[in-house]
Amino acid sequence: MSSPRHNRPPADPVPSPGPAPQSPESHTVRTARPDGHPRAEGAGPDGPRPPSGLSPSDGCPPPPSDVGAPRPAGEAGARDGVHPVDEARPLGRILLFGVQHVLVMAATPISAIFLMSATLGLGTGLTVNLLSAAFVLSGVGSLVQSLGIWKFGPRLPFVMLPGGAPLILFLAIAEQHGLRTATGAVILTAVFTFVVLPLFSRLLAYFPALVIGTMIVIVGVNLVKVGAVLVTGQPGSPGFADPGNLGLGMATIGFTVAFYLFFTGVLRQLAVMLGLLAGAALAAATGAIDGAGAGAVGGGLVNLPHLMPFGSPEFNLVAALPLMLYTLASMAEATGQTVINAEAVGKRIDTRTDVPRTVRGDALTSLFGGFFGLPLMVTSGENIGIVRVTGVRSRFVTAAAGVVLIAIGVLAPVTRAISVIPTPVVGGTAMVVFGVITVLGVQMLGRSDLDKHTSTFVCAVALALGLLPILVPGVYGGFPPNVRILLESGVAVGTFTAVVLNILFHHVRPGVVARLTTPRTESDR
Numbered sequence: 119m120s121s122p123r124h125n126r127p128p129a130d131p132v133p134s135p136g137p138a139p140q141s142p143e144s145h146t147v148r149t150a151r152p153d154g155h156p157r158a159e160g161a162g163p164d165g166p167r168p169p170s171g172l173s174p175s176d177g178c179p180p181p182p183s184d185v186g187a188p189r190p191a192g193e194a195g196a197r198d199g200v201h202p203v204d205e206a207r208p209l210g211r212i213l214l215f216g217v218q219h220v221l222v223m224a225a226t227p228i229s230a231i232f233l234m235s236a237t238l239g240l241g242t243g244l245t246v247n248l249l250s251a252a253f254v255l256s257g258v259g260s261l262v263q264s265l266g267i268w269k270f271g272p273r274l275p276f277v278m279l280p281g282g283a284p285l286i287l288f289l290a291i292a293e294q295h296g297l298r299t300a301t302g303a304v305i306l307t308a309v310f311t312f313v314v315l316p317l318f319s320r321l322l323a324y325f326p327a328l329v330i331g332t333m334i335v336i337v338g339v340n341l342v343k344v345g346a347v348l349v350t351g352q353p354g355s356p357g358f359a360d361p362g363n364l365g366l367g368m369a370t371i372g373f374t375v376a377f378y379l380f381f382t383g384v385l386r387q388l389a390v391m392l393g394l395l396a397g398a399a400l401a402a403a404t405g406a407i408d409g410a411g412a413g414a415v416g417g418g419l420v421n422l423p424h425l426m427p428f429g430s431p432e433f434n435l436v437a438a439l440p441l442m443l444y445t446l447a448s449m450a451e452a453t454g455q456t457v458i459n460a461e462a463v464g465k466r467i468d469t470r471t472d473v474p475r476t477v478r479g480d481a482l483t484s485l486f487g488g489f490f491g492l493p494l495m496v497t498s499g500e501n502i503g504i505v506r507v508t509g510v511r512s513r514f515v516t517a518a519a520g521v522v523l524i525a526i527g528v529l530a531p532v533t534r535a536i537s538v539i540p541t542p543v544v545g546g547t548a549m550v551v552f553g554v555i556t557v558l559g560v561q562m563l564g565r566s567d568l569d570k571h572t573s574t575f576v577c578a579v580a581l582a583l584g585l586l587p588i589l590v591p592g593v594y595g596g597f598p599p600n601v602r603i604l605l606e607s608g609v610a611v612g613t614f615t616a617v618v619l620n621i622l623f624h625h626v627r628p629g630v631v632a633r634l635t636t637p638r639t640e641s642d643r
Contacts, residue, residue, distance in 0.1 A: 202511040203274065203463045211384070215510050216518030218391035219277055219501050220526070222547055224536045226279045227252035229348075230493070237289050238297065244427060246530075251423035251490040252280055253527030259483035259495050260520030263476065264513040271479040272472040274459045275516040277501040277523075278483055284448070284494035287441050287603060295437045297491070302431035303438035304488035310442045311449070311481040315474055318449050322469050324625075325453050329616040331562030332577050333454045336584040336612040338556025343588060345552050348545025363542040366406060370397030370546030378507075387508040390547060397543035406540050421530045427491040440603050441494070447610030452476045452497055454613075458558050459502050463511040503551035506558060576619040584612020 206212070231252050235245040259278030266273035292300035349367030351358045374393025378386060385392070401407050453469070456476045460467040476497060483495040501516060526532045567573045587593055588608040597605060604610055 201463075201465055203465050203513050205512050206514050207512055212512070212514050212518045213522070214388070215508070215512075215515040216520075216522050218388055218508070219504055219516060219519040220522045221391050221394050221536070221539075222504060222544075222551060223277060223279060223498060223501065224526070224539075224544075226498070227256055228536070229541070230280045230285050233285065234289065234493075238292055246421055247424050247427050248491055250421035250527045251427075251487070251492055253523050254423055255483060255487045255490060255492060255495055256280070257520040257523030257525075257527065258486070259479065259497075260523060261517055262483060263479045263497060264517040264520065266475065269475060269478055270482050272456055272459075272467070272475045273513055274456065274465070274467075274472075274476075275463065275501060275505055275511065275513045276455075276459065276476070276479075277498045277516050277519055278480070278495050279498045280487070280493050280495055284441070284444065284496060287444055288493035290599070290603070291437050291441065295434060296432070297428040298430065298432040299434050299437050300493075301426075301428055301488050301491055302433040303441050304484060304492070304494055305431055306433055306435065306438040307441045307445050307494060308481045308485035308488060310438075311445050311477060311484075314446070315449070315477055315481075318446075318477070319470060319474050322453065322473060324617055324621055325450070325469075326566070326620065327457075327562050328566040328573055328576060329580075329613065329620055330454045330457050331559050331566055332580045332584070332616045333451065333609060333613045334458050334559030334562060335556055335581065336559075336588070336608050337451065337454065338552055338554075338559055339585060340588050340608055341552035341555060342549055345545045345548030348541045348548060350545075362404070362406065363540075366397060366401055366404075366540060366542040367546035367549070369400055370394060370543050371550055373397055373400075374547065374550055387510055390504055390507055390551065393550075394539070394543060394547045397546060398539050401540045401543055406542075407538050419530055420528055422528060423490050425489055431488065443604060444607065444610070445494070447604075447607055447613065448480070448494070448496060449477050450613045450617075451609055452480060455497055455502065458555075458562065459505070461562070462502050462506045462558065502558070503554035506554050507551065572623040576616060576623055579619060580612045580616035583615045584608045587611065 207215075228249065231245060231249045234240065234248065240248070256277070256279050260276065263271040263276035263278060264273065265271060288300050288304065291303050349363055351360070351363070357363070370393055373396040374389055377389035377392045377396075381389060381392075398407070453473050453476075456467065456473050457469065460472070480494075480496055484492075487493070487495045501519075505511060526536065563577060566577070568577065585608060587606045594602045594605040
């Protein structure tokens with residue numbers, strides 16, 4: 119939404135649970151060959167190469183080191199046999215980098231709960247309780263995803279947060295059926311995710327780099343827009359594009375660029391946090407911090423979340439259906455985030471085992487979150503951008519961020535201090551981080567045979583349909599509410615389009631063409 123564990127060697131290859139058109143190979147991310155058939159990413163004519171991003175010979179620079187020191191070639195930055203993602207750093211440094219993750223993303227749970235409070239007319243006490251629960255569950259989820267518990271969590275640097283499309287769906291259900299039904303819908307959806315996950319795992323063969331890269335680009339563009347709205351405000355709202363807010367957002371970006379340009383070593387790795395703090399200091403100097411956010415969460419020293427704040431959940435399958443349908447798109451997004459996270463840290467993964475671990479971590483955290491009155495909890499794409507910008511790859515950093523999030527959730531003074539950072543400052547920082555995510559998607563597409571006309575066509579159509587609801591809000595306003603909810607998710611539309619077109623062009627069409635062009639023998643007649 120804590121202590122480092124022993125390092126785990128890569129998982130052994132897992133046999134396919136059943137016949138499938140394609141089966142991903144262990145520890146590799148599959149991409150499509152020009153003929154549409156799968157191949158291990160990075161494979162060359164002389165045999166398999168290391169995964170892309172791990173060697174300069176692959177055409178992409180290696181992932182940045184988390185300590186700025188050169189690594190032995192061909193070991194993906196490993197030292198003494200330990201991958202950088204599994205390396206434990208000095209506690210003080212880990213906490214410092216963890217705080218950086220939290221500062222960049224703290225606005226998400228705060229804005230999500232304040233939106234819930236304003237939309238549903240919740241009282242101050244209930245708002246304080248939900249805010250505490252949001253931080254605590256975000257921290258617990260981050261620990262699960264980063265450290266891994268049994269079959270939950272991919273042991274990659276992930277942070278979990280509420281908000282986004284699941285929050286909108288939660289509010290829609292609450293307004294139509296009541297808060298108890300909305301919390302019941304979250305619990306039902308979490309259980310539904312566990313039920314359909316085995317089937318979804320069989321479909322991962324249809325998510326090559328072409329599909330995932332397209333999805334990540336759409337996710338990145340959508341997130342850049344979210345960060346921009348934090349700076350400008352919603353179009354048509356009072357104070358939209360206020361010059362003072364724009365100045366704060368642009369100044370924060372400028373500070374971040376300056377720190378990244380002039381600093382080296384650890385200070386350069388902290389450029390994102392330093393830029394945010396510099397933007398907050400500028401806001402304080404110009405009188406842009408008025409303490410309104412702090413007053414909204416009340417006083418006191420300790421906030422402890424309460425179980426079932428709205429009463430016992432009510433379970434209504436019809437009311438929960440939109441949220442269940444959305445979770446299918448959420449699982450696809452979790453697939454892309456797991457792959458791109460692994461690429462950002464330069465670690466080989468087995469998509470058939472690691473992606474389900476991410477999804478299970480999401481579902482488990484959401485299940486508990488539902489009992490505390492929260493919407494679905496999902497892995498955050500923001501921290502992937504932070505990992506790439508800073509070069510800090512250790513999963514113990516995001517585990518430390520999880521501990522910090524829990525501390526924020528129970529310590530009211532810390533919550534108030536973070537909540538007063540102006541949203542334009544957070545938005546400026548977020549735009550930089552989200553832009554990096556878009557670049558990661560472009561890099562993945564660059565390794566997806568885009569010189570082939572069919573791959574270019576698949577990517578172009580998926581991007582066009584996926585970006586349409588993002589670039590033209592309200593384009594599906596004339597459709598029924600439940601249909602509109604799905605169509606207005608650019609990630610869901612773009613991913614579905616890319617998957618379907620990839621199957622048609624790279625699986626169905628080659629087989630049809632082969633049957634039509636192969637001479638028929640007497641036994642075929």
